[in-house]
Amino acid sequence: MSFRRLDALKAVYDRLASRVVVTIMGAVAAELQSIGHRPNFFYLQHAMGLASSLGLGIALARPERQVVVLDGDGSVLMNLGGLTTLARYRPRNLVHVVFDNESLLSVGGFPTATATGSDIAGIAAAAGIPRTATVRTCEEFQRAFDEALAAGELTTIVAKVEAVGPSAYVTELSLLENRFEFQKFLRA
């Protein structure tokens, strides 16, 4: 059983609206923008794997801000060592969501290793992330996300979502406009 990432994003959009959000490239960025861009959302449109590291940098620099990283299976698999770095510093103000569609959707849908059994929540837990969960329905996701926000402890939530995305990935928002607007928001 799985659900759509777009529905997951809609389900928690009001929570994202008041937090610092960093996303990966591709479908996650395009879908979140389709619901509504905000100055507190930053979309790392390349540098696969580094969204979680960038989120860690913000979380450590601004401990009073709650940071949400919206990651993906392909990206996490490119930076598995980053999970150990997250676990080492375990910022209490960071919630790490991994949308796991078991594929590299935006480049042809080829299966990632999670399609053949690699378990990202298991890897995260073994790396030392204090709270981890795998969810398979939108209701479960919403509950796990709210619990993570309330827990005040580093959490990785792996959301098993369908391998479907938007029809296009390029959006109206330019990369640098997003970057400078986000910086302005963070430093205000």
Add this chain to the structure above:
Amino acid sequence: MPVSTAGSRLIYDALKASGIRMLSALPETWLVHLIRMADDDPEMVLVRLAKEEEGVGVSAGAHLAGVKSAMLMQNHGFLASINGIVSCAQLYRIPLLMLISYRGEFGERDPWQTEGGGVTEDLLRALKIPFARLESPDHVERRIAKAQTLASSSNKPVALLLCRDLMWEDAA
């Protein structure tokens, strides 16, 4: 281990004087004192990495949040970070101060360091990353301050090569 404590102290103090408050690092022999100094300093956030490229993301996040940071790594770590440097720091105009221990230059005794030493400067040039050498105590403070100034004003990566004559207290 003849890694220069005095050279490391000069570098560390200059980083502090330039306002650096977060350092991401992956240990290598020449960096041991610098990493310990950061670890002992309550004013510095030290982020120990599993792989150097993560540091590009960490520094980008810190910068966007208003904290000045730098990366400490070996030149092989720089090689391992290049995609992040291009597709995060350069694409998004992030001032990224990189302190790169320059292994594999004249005087290198470890055969395994020699290949990376031969390509480091060419890669920096290919990436159009301004760089300078730190090789004498006389210019450490000034060059670090100027590198940080250029990184900030250009919103781009800038590199300082930590050279053997500054980092290693060994005649050969």
